[in-house]
Amino acid sequence: MTQTIAPRVRTLVLLLLAATGLLLAGAGPVSAHAALTGSDPRQGVVVDKAPAQVSLTFSEKVALSDDSLRVLDPKGKRVDRGDPANVSGTTYAVKLHSGLPDGTYTVTYQVVSEDSHPVAGAYTFSIGAPSQTTVSVSGQTAGGGIVGTLYGIGRYVSYAGFILLVGGAAFVLACWQRGAGVRAVQRFVVSGWLALTAATLTLLLMRGSYTSTGKVGDIFDLDLLGQVLQTKTGAALVSRLLLLAAAALFIAVLFGAYDKREDDEKRDLTFGLAIGGTVVAAGLAASWAMSEHASTGLQAGIAMPVDVVHLMAVAGWLGGLAALLVALFRAPADTPVEASAVRRFSRVAFGSVLALVATGIYQSWRQLGSWSAFTGTRYGQLLLVKIGLVVLLVGIAWVSRRWTARLVDTAVVKKADAADEGETEAGDGEKEHAAARTGTSASGEKAASTPVSGKKGGDSERAAQLARQQAAIDTARRKQQRDADPNRFGLRRSVLAEAGVAVVLLAVTTMLTSTEPGRTEEQARAASSASADASAAGALTLDMSFDTGGEDGKGVVRLDLDPARVGGNEMHVYVQRPNGRAFDIPEVKIAFTLESQDIGPLPVVPDHIATGHWSASGVQIPMAGEWKIAVTVRTSDIDQTTVSKNAQIG
Template structure:
């Protein structure tokens, strides 16, 4: 039965890894965790006088480099001078050269938020009047490309390594101390250490390129590495490497000196290993808590210890689950996993689940802030998926607890049966002793014959050793087969395997969750943007209907212009052309112009794009100042038939 289970296990593991890969591949680049909430000049604004600096305001503090803020003229040439610097709070500015000509300027920014994630973006403003610009920033993306994918994979491997390292060691120390001599568990914990160490080193090298250029060639740039070491994230990664050196010493003692001690000495050493292992594990968890979500925002002083406890609970449960699964399938016949170890892990897992629920509720409240954020933000949607997976995992764990109870009852019943069998064996041994006595008497009469057979003694000893080895192998195979045929142990294996499968997917979702902008931050940024838009667009949308007659065939109709939100800055414009009966129809050309005669501005021409029958559209229509604007529509119905109509309207 064990042989038929193994292929199923390998197939299920491969399917789970494939599902995890799909989750990671669909994660995309890291979402911005510090949102741009304001700027001066504002996005899309047209100012009369050239500003001396450009300032940006974010939803949280950010880290700047020399090229974090750049301002480009219409031809793409940089016109900022000096390094960007903080002005006040979360507002940062960069100085501009004097004597800037009229035209449209582009502001680009690439910063790192306090929770270690890169943020990039761009917008435009104009001096005097809008103009054509040759600047292209469409390819700018924070945390994307090959480097972004590698960084995301490294994060997943580091979480997985931490869970296997801490959870596997805790399982051996707290649930099954005899497991310290099981080679499969030794390899599991060492693999977790190697994975976490390699991933941490990789993240340290990738960090500079990940937060700046995004180029693969910059991974080994020593200048970028030096800049990373001066950041909060760089310090956390270096601290993690130092703690991993202490973890290596812990592993060496756990699977070396600890395994060779007797029970009395193990009790004393267990206490020291438990204290030291807890300190190292908490330190490793703190390397995440001090540099990511928990270190910023609301109640950071409470959130970081809570996050450490959350990570330790996850490792104790999921990492211990992997160790339990390995012990159920790979434990040697002479060191079977006892039911008492399964019961102890069941209690550890239950306590871990309680800690996860308590810390998870606090983290959810802190990161979301409202019920609407569950469905209105990507963070909330991922959190709902995580909650569903945790509920599923707890349900499977409940089934595992039932199998554990049945296995414990079986283990208790077997010793009783073994005692009865031992009494029968004693009687049988007594009878054999009498028979052997009579046989010895007969053998004494053949003393001479035995002397002749003395030459064959050595060959008989070798044969006896071979037979003993064969018998031991047969006994081991029989014991393994009996354990595999045990329905309770088989049921526990299947339920634990299902738990481990769900845990793999849960880990992938959790990794994506830590790379997603918190719902509270997203909603705050959205509210700030809406408030800014509301202030600038108090007039609301504008609709104008103007009748026209070009004098030719089918030359009569109505042109409707919708301007939304009819404010200073960028606007969305839609133009509709209809026949007098209200039916839409196409014409060869329609153009719109805006003129503010009181300020001698304009005409500002706009040529909309044809969208559908009788429908044209233009985005980013710039209105530089508020006032009574003359809106002119030029309509051409044929090669020679054309007319211009106009109306005045208050904009802004």
């Protein structure tokens, strides 16, 4: 029967690796967790004169570097000056050089969201009139390329290492203390520590390139590394490395002094290791909670400890499951996994599942915010997949629990049979002992004479060799009997299936941590939609020619209304000569009339801002409809005229 296990194991492992690879390959670049919700100047707008600065507004706070915001002229030359700065809330700006010529300008940004993920993008605006530009705004991605792929693999390995390390150690201490002396279990836990340590070092080195240039050559840039160490994510990675040093000491005690103690002496040391191990494990989990999703957004003070509990529950369940799988397949025949150990792990896994359900419900509410986000956002869709995998895993675990119960029952029966056989063997032993005293065999035959002294050395070596062969035969027989046990074989298969689903579950969970939460995505979508609606409505620009009849009485008046909707609006009025040059006149007045509803005229007197430029803020439009906009222009004490146009507002 053992011969049929290996092909099945290989097939299942290959299928799991393929499924995991598809999941990770489909992940793509990290989704932005901070979205651009507004800008000044806006995307695609044409302004009359060069702005003094460019400002961007995001859905959450972001981290800036010296080159986070750049403005390029039509030839690709930078026209921004100074470092970008946070002007208010989630709005960031960079100043521009004065006297910029007309043309199309490109704004590029590369920032890091508050939950540690890079965000990049670009857009254009024009001064005076659009023009040709040599700058391409396509392909502006963050966290992509080779560095992004390697960083994503590093994140997956770090989570896997944490689960193996914490879950394996917890399995030994809480369920199978004899496993501390099993070489396969020792290698399993140490492998988790090595994987987490190597992945953390790799992530720390790649972090600078990952959030900025995306170049492989910049991975070992010490300047970028210095910048990373000053960020929240850099501090979390360094803290994780320090905690891993403490974890190394824990492993040394667990598989060293602890394994050599007698069972009675292990009690106090078990308690000490459990307390110390829990503190180290919680600290490692906190290195994620304090730098990623849980550290930002709604109820961060509650979300971070909840996230720590969630991660430790995942490690206790999935890591313990993997350790149990190793013990079932790789433990030596003279140190088999007892049914009691499997039963204890079953209770630990049940408690972990309860913790996962409680913390998962809270996290889902916090990250989604609405039922529609389950199907309307990528985060919600991945969460549905994760929930399905957890349900499947619990179902397989229930099957494993049934096999465990059968294994316990079988063990009780075998103990009773062994007791009966022991009594029979004891009787036979007394007969053999009596025969030895009389020099006869148990069957009454005379024993062979004692060999001469010259042959004693050879006979003792031969006896030792035969004893070793007999021990090997006994070990092989016990292993064969153990593997032939249908209950143990069934438990192996169910635990192997659990571990397989757990591998895919870990891949989906890693993707979740690098995907924009549904609540944030919906808020950003709503803000972008409102901004787009405002931009579409704010395109209201009216040009009206006038002639007051007096000297210098001809010109053009331009009225801009932003965002041209019901409620408050920003209004700008520009007066130009026929040749396009701005000039001042004594007075400009505007009136709004909605003739279909007998509303108005509503007068507005703008304030003089600069040569040929007037503005008014808070211009109230009470109702949507086709409004008549009348502009009265006075060019002298006696020369004035009124021109008007109709426009749809709201």
